[in-house]
Amino acid sequence: MNRTLATSILCGFITLIIVISISIGCSDDVIVEPPASLIGDYEGKYIYTLDLGATTERTLDPWSIRWRFSNSQYWLYDENDENYCICQPSGDYTLADGVELIMKEDGCAGCVFDSLKIPQGAFSLRQPGDSIIMTQIIGDVQKEIILWPATE
Secondary structure: OHHHHHHHHHHHHHHHHHHHHHHHHHOOOOOOOOOOOOOEEEEEEEEEEEOOOOOOOEEOOOEEEEEEEOOOEEEEEEOOOHHHOOOOOEEEEEEOOOEEEEEEEOOOOOOOOOHHHOOOEEEEEEOOOOOEEEEEEEOOEEEEEEEEEOOO
16 A cells, blocks of 8 residues: 555656646747748839948939739839839849848849849848838948838
8 A cells, every 4th residue: 555655646746747847848938920921012212322321421312113022032123214224123032030132133124224233132121010121231332122012
C-alpha cells in the first residue's frame, strides 16, 4: 500500500511539474505578425532628393505616378506628359524587413531619363492608414514613394 501511495504521489508531482513548465514556457511566446499586403492599385508621388542633408540639398519636382502591386509583382506608371517622363519599371517584389523591388524591365523606351533614378532595391516600408510610404537612402540620395489607393 505504501508503495502504491508513493508511486501515485510521485506521478502527481511529476504531472504538476510538467503542467507548470508548459504554462511558464508558453507565456513568453512571441507572435510575429505577417507583413501587410500591398496588393492593389495606387496613385501618388515619387520624390527624388540629391545631396541629402547638405545645405545644397535639392529635391527634384515630384513625379505623379500610378503603381500596381500583385501577389509578387509591381508596375510603375508615369502620369506626366511626354516631355517630362520617367521610366516605367516593372518587376518582382518581396516583403521582408521593408520591401525589395527587383526590376525586370526598366520601361525607359521613349524617355530621356537617368536610369539611376529608377526606384529599385531595398526600401523601408511604412503603412500609415491605407497609404504606403517606401523610402530608400543610399549615400546622399533619397528616393521616396508615397502612395494612396487609386480613386478610379
